Amino acid sequence: MRQAAVALLIVLAINLLLVAPEWWMPYTAFPYPWLAAETLVIVGLLMMLPAGWARWIAPPLAALLLISVALALSDLGTGLALGRPMNLLIDLPLAASVEHLLRGAIGGLLAWLTLGAGALVITALMFGLSRGLQHLALPGRRLPLSLLGVALVGVGLLLNHYRDAWPIGLAVDSPALIRFSDQAERMHRTASEREAFASALAASERPVERSMERLDGRDVILAFIESYGVTMLRDARYRATGEAALADLSDSLESAGLSAVTTTLRSPVQGGQSWLAHGSALSGRWISNQIRYDLFLDASGPSLIRDFDAAGYETAALMPAITDPWPAGRQWGYDQIHDHGRIDYAGPPLNWVTMPDQYTWHYFQTAIREPARAPLFAELALISSHAPWTPILPIVDWNAVTDGSVFHRWADAGPSPGNVWSDGERVRRHYARAVDYALRTAGEWAARDLGDGVLILLGDHQPAPLITGDDASREVPVHIIARDESLLAEFRRLGFRSGVMPQGRGIGTLADLRGYLLAVFDDGQENPVPDPASVKATVAPSRH
Incomplete structure (x- = not known):
C-alpha cells in the first residue's frame, strides 16, 4: 500500500x-x-x-x-x-x-x-x-x-x-x-528564412553615390533611447509622465529655435536585443533575429553608415553599454567606435547602466563632435532607461559634468534592483521615470549644443510585456529635430507630423527609416522611398 x-x-x-x-x-x-x-x-x-x-x-x-x-x-x-x-x-x-x-x-x-x-x-x-x-x-x-x-x-x-x-x-x-x-x-x-534573406542580400541594391546635398554639411545624430516605446504615450499608466516629458522636450527645443516632426515606426523586437532595432534602422532591412543581423554584416550591404561615408562624412558610434569586444562595430564600417572601455568616465556605474545619459551626451559633444574634422554622422545608444531603472538621477548643471565624477553622490542612491522588481507597480513607476529622464536630458542637450545639426531621436523598442501588457504595439516614437524648417517640411510630406507628439498610426517600420532619411537628405538621388502602406504584420507565434 x-x-x-x-x-x-x-x-x-x-x-x-x-x-x-x-x-x-x-x-x-x-x-x-x-x-x-x-x-x-x-x-x-x-x-x-x-x-x-x-x-x-x-x-x-x-x-x-x-x-x-x-x-x-x-x-x-x-x-x-x-x-x-x-x-x-x-x-x-x-x-x-x-x-x-x-x-x-x-x-x-x-x-x-x-x-x-x-x-x-x-x-x-x-x-x-x-x-x-x-x-x-x-x-x-x-x-x-x-x-x-x-x-x-x-x-x-x-x-x-x-x-x-x-x-x-x-x-x-x-x-x-x-x-x-x-x-x-x-x-x-x-532556417528557411535565413536562406531567403541571404538570397535577398545577394541581390542587394547596387551602391549609389551619395552627396547628402540637402544637408549642406550639417551633422546628423541618430540617438536611440533604450525602451522608449509608444506605451509611454498610449498606456494610461504612463501617459501623464510621457506627455509631460514631451512637453518639456518641446519647450527646450522651442527655446533654442529648434523644431521637430514626429512619427512612429515598428521595431522588430520588444524588451531587449536593441542591436536588432539599431541594425534595422541603419540597414533599411527588417533585421528581426540574430541570423539576419549576422548575414547582413557578413554581406557588407548598404547602410546609413556607408551612405554618409560616401558623402564625405565622418562616422562614429557611441556605445556606453558595450563592455566586451565589439567586432560588429568594425563590420558596420564606423570611422570611430567609442565603447565603454574607450569612454573617459570617472563616475560610478549605476547597476547595469554604465553611465548616465547626461554624461553620454557631454562626452559626445566634447570628445567626438567638437574634434570632428568633417561633417559627422553619429549613432548613440542612450542607456539610462535600461532595466533595472534604478537609480533615477536628476539632471545636473551641464558645466559641472566634466569627467563624470559629479555623479558619485548617486552611486548608492535609490532602492536596489531587487526592491524595485519585487513590486509590479513600483517597477512600472521606475520605468516611466527613467524614460522621462532620458527625454528631458536629450532635450536639454539639443537646446544647448545641437545648433544647425539634425537630431533623430527615437526609441529602440518597447519595454518587456511586464511593462506594456501582452498585446501592446511594437511601435516606437521617432522625432526628427532641426533648425531648418524646409528640411522638416520634406518629412511632413512623407507622413511625419509637426511637433513631438506622434500621430495615432505609424508609417512603417524601423527598416523604412533609412529610406525616409535618404529621400530627404540625398534629394535627387536614386533612393528607396518606403511605401507607408507596406507595414509588415506581426506574426503571432503558434501554440499547437
Missing part, C-alpha cells in the same frame, strides 16, 4: 512538472490544463516493460522531461522579457546577455551564486526524476499491471490525438510534445 502511494505521488509530480508552466504561458488560448497526456504514456510504458528495461530507460525519459520543461520555461521567460517564444536557433547566444544583465543588476558574486544554484537545482531534479521513474519499474509485476500499463499508453495516445476536441480539450494537453514540435517548427522556419 505504501509503495502504491509513493508511486501515485511520483505520477502526480511528473504531471505537475509538465502542466504547471502552461498555466502562465503567454502564448496559449488554453492556459489551465490539469492533465498531460504524456504522463499516462510514460507511466504506462514503465509499467508494461520488463523491470530491467524500464530502469534503463528511466534516465533518458527523465532527461527528455527536463528538456521539455526547460523549453517551456524558456518560452515563458522570453515571452515575459521579449514578447515572443524562444527559438534555439537564434536565442542561445542570449544566455551570455542574461549573465551580463545579472552581473549588472545584482553584482558578479551574487550573479554567479544564482547561476550556480540554478545548476544545482537542475542536477537535483535530474537525479530525483530518474529515481522516481525507476521506482515505477516494479520487479516481479503481475500480468494485470502490465495490461494496465498498455491501457494507460493507449489512453494517453488517444487523449493526445483528440486534445483539441471538446470536452477533452477542457482539461488535457500535451505540453512536452508541443514544446518539442513548436521548437522544431520555429527552427525550420528560421
Whole structure:
C-alpha cells in the first residue's frame, strides 16, 4: 500500500512538472490544463516493460522531461522579457546577455551564486526524476499491471490525438510534445528564412553615390533611447509622465529655435536585443533575429553608415553599454567606435547602466563632435532607461559634468534592483521615470549644443510585456529635430507630423527609416522611398 502511494505521488509530480508552466504561458488560448497526456504514456510504458528495461530507460525519459520543461520555461521567460517564444536557433547566444544583465543588476558574486544554484537545482531534479521513474519499474509485476500499463499508453495516445476536441480539450494537453514540435517548427522556419534573406542580400541594391546635398554639411545624430516605446504615450499608466516629458522636450527645443516632426515606426523586437532595432534602422532591412543581423554584416550591404561615408562624412558610434569586444562595430564600417572601455568616465556605474545619459551626451559633444574634422554622422545608444531603472538621477548643471565624477553622490542612491522588481507597480513607476529622464536630458542637450545639426531621436523598442501588457504595439516614437524648417517640411510630406507628439498610426517600420532619411537628405538621388502602406504584420507565434 505504501509503495502504491509513493508511486501515485511520483505520477502526480511528473504531471505537475509538465502542466504547471502552461498555466502562465503567454502564448496559449488554453492556459489551465490539469492533465498531460504524456504522463499516462510514460507511466504506462514503465509499467508494461520488463523491470530491467524500464530502469534503463528511466534516465533518458527523465532527461527528455527536463528538456521539455526547460523549453517551456524558456518560452515563458522570453515571452515575459521579449514578447515572443524562444527559438534555439537564434536565442542561445542570449544566455551570455542574461549573465551580463545579472552581473549588472545584482553584482558578479551574487550573479554567479544564482547561476550556480540554478545548476544545482537542475542536477537535483535530474537525479530525483530518474529515481522516481525507476521506482515505477516494479520487479516481479503481475500480468494485470502490465495490461494496465498498455491501457494507460493507449489512453494517453488517444487523449493526445483528440486534445483539441471538446470536452477533452477542457482539461488535457500535451505540453512536452508541443514544446518539442513548436521548437522544431520555429527552427525550420528560421532556417528557411535565413536562406531567403541571404538570397535577398545577394541581390542587394547596387551602391549609389551619395552627396547628402540637402544637408549642406550639417551633422546628423541618430540617438536611440533604450525602451522608449509608444506605451509611454498610449498606456494610461504612463501617459501623464510621457506627455509631460514631451512637453518639456518641446519647450527646450522651442527655446533654442529648434523644431521637430514626429512619427512612429515598428521595431522588430520588444524588451531587449536593441542591436536588432539599431541594425534595422541603419540597414533599411527588417533585421528581426540574430541570423539576419549576422548575414547582413557578413554581406557588407548598404547602410546609413556607408551612405554618409560616401558623402564625405565622418562616422562614429557611441556605445556606453558595450563592455566586451565589439567586432560588429568594425563590420558596420564606423570611422570611430567609442565603447565603454574607450569612454573617459570617472563616475560610478549605476547597476547595469554604465553611465548616465547626461554624461553620454557631454562626452559626445566634447570628445567626438567638437574634434570632428568633417561633417559627422553619429549613432548613440542612450542607456539610462535600461532595466533595472534604478537609480533615477536628476539632471545636473551641464558645466559641472566634466569627467563624470559629479555623479558619485548617486552611486548608492535609490532602492536596489531587487526592491524595485519585487513590486509590479513600483517597477512600472521606475520605468516611466527613467524614460522621462532620458527625454528631458536629450532635450536639454539639443537646446544647448545641437545648433544647425539634425537630431533623430527615437526609441529602440518597447519595454518587456511586464511593462506594456501582452498585446501592446511594437511601435516606437521617432522625432526628427532641426533648425531648418524646409528640411522638416520634406518629412511632413512623407507622413511625419509637426511637433513631438506622434500621430495615432505609424508609417512603417524601423527598416523604412533609412529610406525616409535618404529621400530627404540625398534629394535627387536614386533612393528607396518606403511605401507607408507596406507595414509588415506581426506574426503571432503558434501554440499547437
